Each structure stands twice: as C-alpha cells, then as structure tokens.
Amino acid sequence: MYCVRKVTDDIYWxxxxxxxxxxxxxxxxxxxxxxxxxxxxxDEKTVLFDTVDKAVAEVFFENVEHVLAGRxxxxxxxxxxxxxxxxxxxxxxxxxxxxKIVCNxxxxxxxxxxxxxxxxxxxxxxxxxxxxxxxxxSFTFINAPMVHWPEVMFTYDAAAKILFSADAFGMFGALxxxxxxxxxxxxxxxxxxxxxYYTNIVGKYGLQVTNALKKAAAFDIQMVCxxxxxxxxxxxxxxxxxxxxxxxxxxxxxxxxxxxxxxYGHTANAADTLACLLGEQGVKTVVYDVSVTAExxxxxxxxxxxxxxFAATTYNMGVFIKMENLLHxxxxxxxxxxxxxxxxxxxxxxxSGRLMKELLSSCKGFRFLNEKFTLKSxxxxxxxxDLRALxxxxxxxxxxE
Ligand code: FEO
Numbered sequence: 001m002y003c004v005r006k007v008t009d010d011i012y013w014x015x016x017x018x019x020x021x022x023x024x025x026x027x028x029x030x031x032x033x034x035x036x037x038x039x040x041x042x043d044e045k046t047v048l049f050d051t052v053d054k055a056v057a058e059v060f061f062e063n064v065e066h067v068l069a070g071r072x073x074x075x076x077x078x079x080x081x082x083x084x085x086x087x088x089x090x091x092x093x094x095x096x097x098x099x100k101i102v103c104n105x106x107x108x109x110x111x112x113x114x115x116x117x118x119x120x121x122x123x124x125x126x127x128x129x130x131x132x133x134x135x136x137x138s139f140t141f142i143n144a145p146m147v148h149w150p151e152v153m154f155t156y157d158a159a160a161k162i163l164f165s166a167d168a169f170g171m172f173g174a175l176x177x178x179x180x181x182x183x184x185x186x187x188x189x190x191x192x193x194x195x196x197y198y199t200n201i202v203g204k205y206g207l208q209v210t211n212a213l214k215k216a217a218a219f220d221i222q223m224v225c226x227x228x229x230x231x232x233x234x235x236x237x238x239x240x241x242x243x244x245x246x247x248x249x250x251x252x253x254x255x256x257x258x259x260x261x262x263x264y265g266h267t268a269n270a271a272d273t274l275a276c277l278l279g280e281q282g283v284k285t286v287v288y289d290v291s292v293t294a295e296x297x298x299x300x301x302x303x304x305x306x307x308x309x310f311a312a313t314t315y316n317m318g319v320f321i322k323m324e325n326l327l328h329x330x331x332x333x334x335x336x337x338x339x340x341x342x343x344x345x346x347x348x349x350x351x352s353g354r355l356m357k358e359l360l361s362s363c364k365g366f367r368f369l370n371e372k373f374t375l376k377s378x379x380x381x382x383x384x385x386d387l388r389a390l391x392x393x394x395x396x397x398x399x400x401e
Pocket of ligand 1: 080082084085148149167227228
C-alpha cells in the first residue's frame with residue numbers, strides 16, 4: 001500500500017523507511033533504521049527528485065504511481081548517484097520509458113557504470129547555475145562536490161523556496177510518521193543521530209560542506225528537503241549552525257570524551273578514576289569502552305566535545321587493535337582542533353602512548369595536554385597525584401578554552 005506525505009500543496013514525499021538494515025554502507029549500525037527520501041512534484045510537468053534504495057523499491061513505486069494518479073513521469077532529477085538513492089533509477093526508466101533524467105555530466109558517467117540502459121537518450125545534462133522550469137516551478141542547480149561524492153548537486157526551487165540538499169542535512173533514523181523536524185523534539189530525540197550521520201558520512205569533507213553551504217546561502221531558503229530524515233521548514237538556521245560547527249571541526253560543547261581499551265579492566269579502572277576526578281570538578285565527561293561501543297558513536301561524540309582522552313593497552317607491541325581502528329578512523333574523518341591526553345598501559349613494555357601520538361600526529365590543531373600517563377599493569381595509589389594533576393590540567397583547559 002502507498003505511504004506518502006504532503007510536503008507542500010504540489011510536492012509529496014514518496015520515499016521509504018528501512019528498519020531491517022543491519023549496517024548502513026556496510027559499516028554503520030542503524031538501530032532506528034533509515035529513511036530514503038524521494039519527492040514528487042505535480043506541476044505542468046511531473047518531476048521526481050531522486051529515487052531510493054532497492055530495499056524500499058516496492059513501496060516507492062506504489063507511492064509514485066499513487067501520486068501521479070494516471071499522469072506520466074516527465075522528469076527525474078538526480079542529486080547523488082550513491083545507490084541508496086539511485087539503485088531504482090533503472091527500474092524507474094523501465095516503468096516510465098519517456099522520463100528525462102536531469103543530471104550533471106559526472107552522473108552520466110556513473111549511470112553508465114552502474115546501469116546498462118541508454119542514458120544518453122534520457123539525459124538532460126545541467127551544470128552549476130543551470131536552470132530548468134516545470135511550469136510554475138523553476139529550478140537552479142548548485143554543484144556540491146564531495147557532499148558526499150564528487151557528482152553531488154543541490155537544487156533550489158524558487159517558487160517553493162526549497163533547497164533539495166542531497167545527503168546534506170540528513171540523519172540516521174527512519175521517519176515514524178512525522179515528516180517535518182518541527183513535528184518531533186529533534187534536539188532531544190534526533191540530534192545525536194544527525195551528528196553521527198554527518199560526522200561519519202561526510203565528516204572528512206568539512207571544507208567542501210562549508211563551500212556548498214556558502215553557495216546555497218545566496219538563495220532565500222524556507223525549506224530544506226534532504227535525502228535522509230526530516231524536512232526542515234522551521235529553525236533551519238539552528239540546524240545550519242550545527243552543520244557549520246561540524247564542518248569547521250569546532251566543538252559544540254565543552255566536555256571530555258574518554259575512550260579506552262582494556263583487556264583485563266585495569267586501563268578501564270584508570271579511565272573511570274580520571275572520569276571521577278573530572279566529575280568532581282563539574283566537567284561533563286562521557287566514557288566509552290572501544291571494544292563495546294561502535295566507532296561511529298565515539299567519533300560522533302569526539303566531534304561534539306572539546307576534549308578527548310585516549311587510554312589504551314599495549315598489544316603485540318602495538319596499540320590494542322580496537323583503539324588502533326578507532327584512531328585510524330578518526331584521522332580519516334579529518335578531526336581537528338581538539339585538546340587531548342593519553343594514557344598507556346603495558347605489563348613489560350608500554351608502547352601505546354607513543355604509538356597513539358604518532359597516529360594522531362596528522363590531525364590539525366590537536367593540542368596534547370600531557371606526554372603520556374603510564375600504567376604498568378594497574379593503577380597504584382602513588383600514581384593518584386599524577387592522575388589528579390592530569391585531571392586538573394584537563395579541567396582547567398575545559399573551563400578556560
Ligand atoms: Fe545517502 Fe551518500 O548517500
């Protein structure tokens with residue numbers, strides 16, 4: 001059965017929700033599912049904005065057929081060729097053989113790579129600043145390379161003052177009936193998943209995100225329609241401000257993430273002791289065991305907070321593998337501008353402090369608050385003074401930065 005919602009008088013959400021997906025992109029767990037958004041405009045011409053992942057193909061095609069109500073589909077605008085938005089494009093062409101595909105030249109290449117249908121006979125190739133009219137609505141296309149692939153573009157609809165923003169302003173989490181962000185308590189219930197989506201999916205491309213948002217700012221935007229998650233029609237500036245912070249690698253809040261790896265609990269004990277010392281000073285602190293919590297959640301919180309402490313065992317003369325993976329992933333996501341401290345552990349030859357510092361050496365704007373704090377197997381009473389001094393240094397910089 002079709003499952004649609006009205007976005008405006010003549011634009012409909014015709015996407016779908018997937019709550020069975022184990023791993024988005026094969027990497028990120030999505031315990032609350034994910035939505036694949038597609039929008040259908042009924043103007044003098046009918047225009048579909050993007051298709052969906054194959055997982056929700058059945059309901060998507062029912063939605064499109066229902067909203068078209070016997071009309072044909074004249075155009076589909078492609079904003080992003082990643083298959084979570086384009087996997088059903090070939091089937092769309094099979095069902096609507098006269099449809100024109102509005103896309104840029106990079107997308108034509110990718111369509112040929114993914115599919116075998118004759119794209120050249122369907123393509124209407126547009127470029128930066130190009131325009132197109134469907135009747136009452138006229139559109140301007142804005143290239144947004146690397147948000148999150150090189151071919152990505154946004155579309156601005158001047159009649160509805162809508163920005164179709166591709167992956168930008170998306171989030172993890174299915175749409176549970178609500179379509180607009182103002183229909184839910186977004187900050188309380190969804191901001192964390194929006195941050196986890198942004199930081200892990202496009203976190204590496206902060207500069208490109210900033211550039212795309214600056215270009216989009218030239219338009220009078222009253223609504224944002226992303227490819228995942230809620231449509232924004234109120235408080236858009238609040239969410240854009242979050243994006244600008246994430247894209248510029250500035251923390252949202254003062255606080256400390258302590259991420260530890262611990263084989264027998266002794267490094268965990270030091271991490272918890274440090275957390276207590278920080279808590280006594282009123283410093284907001286969150287503690288993660290990297291063997292238990294998926295990297296994407298920890299990376300998201302490292303983007304959120306101003307400080308991060310890494311505490312790791314030495315393992316096979318290297319950094320414990322779960323911590324090593326986290327640090328590689330973090331570096332790959334381009335994290336910058338954090339104050340950090342290191343705790344290492346090793347029973348006979350502690351190495352993890354030096355190695356963690358080397359792994360983080362390419363992060364711009366990282367400020368190391370200590371050389372390292374070394375445990376030989378377990379925390380001892382005589383080390384409490386040094387750990388307290390480290391907590392004092394962290395707390396002071398949290399308060400003063
Ligand atoms: Fe939602 Fe980059 O795809």
